Amino acid sequence: MNFDKNFDFAKKEENWYNNWQENGIFKTEMNPDKTPYSILMPPPNVTGMLHFGHVLNHTLQDLFIRRMRMQGKDVVWFPGMDHAGIATQTKVEQKLKEEGKTRYDLGRDEFIERVWDWKDEYGGIILEQLKRLGVSCDWDKTLFTMDESASKAVEHSFIKLYDEGLIYKGKRIINWSPVSQTALSDEEVEFKEVHEKLYTLRYYFEDGDNYLKVATVRPETIFGDIAVAVNPNDKRYKKLIGQKVSVPIVGRKIEIIADNYADPEFGTGCVKITPAHDPNDFEIGQRHNLESINTINPDGSMNELAGDYKDLDRFEARKRIVKDLENNELMEIVEDYTHNVGFSQRGGEPIEPYLSDQWFVKMKPLAEDALKIVQDGEINFYPNHWVKTYEHWMNNIRDWCISRQLWWGHRIPVYYTEDGKHTAAKNETEARQKLGIDENVSLKQDEDVLDTWFSSWLWPMTTMNWFDDEGNITPDNETLQRFLPSDLLVTGPDIIFFWVARMVMATNYFKQEIPFKNVYFTSLIRDGQGRKLSKSLGNSPDPLNVMDKYGADAVRFTILYLAPLGQDVRMEVDLEAQDIPSMEVGRNFANKVWNAGRFLKMKQEEFGKVEYDNSTYSKTLADKWIESKLHKSINAINDHLDNFKVTEYSKTLYDFIWSDFCDWYIECLKIESYDNTEEENQQKVAFGIGIFNEVLKLLHPVMPFITEELWHLLNNHSDDISISQEQLLQSTESLINEKVVEDFNKIINLSETSRSLKSNLNGISPTQKLPINIKTNEANATLFESNVSIITSVTGSLNVGINEPFNETIISVTSITNFAEVNLYVGDAIDIEQEKDRLQKEIDRLEGQVKGISKKLSNERFVDNAPEDVVSREKKKLSDMSTKIDQLKESLNSFK
């Protein structure tokens, strides 16, 4: 037999993936006779590397896509890649730095060319890594967010929003990254608690004797001070309003103004107002018509207005100023102070609130519909509690800063005349038309590019050919018509605002559609200490190493098995070994499946391969039982996946295959084959393989490789077809036979009872075969007689008597089940006192329970209020237990 003892995943997984691609197994069909099903794949960053978040994410998506394909749906799953503005530009700039150059040395056009070169050479490694995982998307449809079609979509939507008044340019306080030297959106800033100092400074009045105490954490911004605010109701300062004080060191005179923003309870109740460096101060400045003085350069150093401190980094400047204030007795007090400061989510550098001209999207009008869509249940979130987070964001939405001071990205399609007139347009010609100027007037395009998410929010449309490859709008094309909205989006809750919410807005605004019907928010994967697995923490092994060790199937299975809906997953990691030991769950399971297949193949070769013929073969109890179990499992699987309960789906498969199919069905097949003719055995094995083929299909969506291999080995299929083209078995209610299940459970129960009896006896080896006798009613007796060889084998008995007269001459031990009394004839090798003790304990335990149930039943309120079936169940329990107690007492007495 050409069948290795273990599945050679290292070789086979790669072979099968190549095979699938060569044979176009994942090609989009566009078959109008089938029901459409689509999943919107989140595009990874072009700079990205595979991490366990991707593994979970794409395993889930692939599970649903493969399953739907096997349910006869016309599936659409398109991969893509995000140009990742800042990340990519930073990568290339770092490379240039090694050559001793900056992007300014190259100029814009040449720099962008270099980025494209970089992209061609290093970009998109992650897409190759995803193939290792086995994802079955249509690679021919891969879209890059900088491709012509996607870029035209960006341009089109910008112009439309601009024309309709939803995009505007304004001078605002934005989040500035001094490292990347660009603006960031609010979502890209993370607040962290920091321990700093609170400095109380002296702002002297014009008399030169008295001073106002003003607290600040940023003394370096005094150069931008324009006023001091006090609360109008603060009695201490009421009469000072309108007076002037001088800024320490600087000496400039500023006015004391009244504003409710000043909290009398905090600090001294006086706030210095620096509109260019604080969002709240900016608003106060607007209210009071104050000037804004910017004293910091884009790189975070002080500018010429900071006098002696010019060119110092703002933090260095702070230290010096503090010292100088102290030396000049301008410092009242320095206290420890803990507060929150914004950091760049990407680079981790402190963010500078910075006054500058930027482009914004007006979000309120877009948010109204987007909120309603989710509240009305047009889009379902799994788990549902994320709706609250979504609502909160939508209700408190702020305008989105979309301009970035970068070169890599979609350049803002706005053209300016020299005198400052501007409009958004596809090109200069269109701009001239819109501005009503003639072609001699020179135009300049905006220098900035758009936030990467500005192309991402169009993804549901751009991936479906909203614009074609030549850049023409094709809103009525077949893909969009049939597959928008997508059926499912699988993503992490960390990008609910960045992406999910904005896609709802954009798709609704531009296409009057919802982008997707269901959103599955994945678990977060954490290490043994509960920390998120992340590159920056360096606490994550490379998934590729883990797959090398356990196989992609095992990793896929384990991660679904361990990742419940809405709960984070903790996995112990071994960084040194680049290992996640819990992956053994999947590996062991894969091995189990493999060996079940191996056994069936062995039997097939032993007896000869035939077609299963249900007219000649008569099914045994075990056959009917496994069929019932299979169809029940199919129902359970459907139910779980309809509700996105993937953990339960994988547990159902695991238990069915391991406990039912391997532990019981295969064992029965072995035993039954001893008494069969060869023809019967051929049919029996063909039947068993028939069941196993259905199992493989059910398992294929989560373990695509091993199931493909086994399906081919057992059925001798040629390599150009795939199990993924097969149809999943539908459950047939008539094959679910509860009587059969009940009967078979009795056999299982007999087995467990006698094994347990035996292994708890001193002096008897568990492998020793002994005679047993089963006392039971007539119906059960018939059942057991017709399955006596199975019972003999699974109970490990020498022989099995059914309702034979009790042989009192041989010492026996007894166990009482709900339907039978099992006597194990042990001879005199056992410790009788120990056995008596065991029986007495069992009697005591049961009597305790009988007492409880009797009490319950004598409670009138229980009998009157509880439903009838509950009461009768309790009554039956009571009588069953009493019978058991009697039987146990009887066997106890037999020792006396």
Add this chain to the structure above:
RNA sequence: GGGCGAUUAGCUCAGUUGGUUUAGAGCAUCUGCCUUACAAGCAGAGGGUCGGGAGUUCGAGUCUCUCAUCGCCCACCA
């Protein structure tokens, strides 16, 4: 400050609308097995006052309130 989620065996987690004797599984532990698909396996065993308290109910791991601890998100008063 506001919101969300968690707390069940040594560890990681199940536990469906309250009602099945003894609250389940995997891992780990202990005992015994190389039984001819699988030692990545098989058989058996031990281990839990379901975070604390109160309440509703005939009946609570499950519903309500409260407290505690942990995690996450949002806001950001110098």
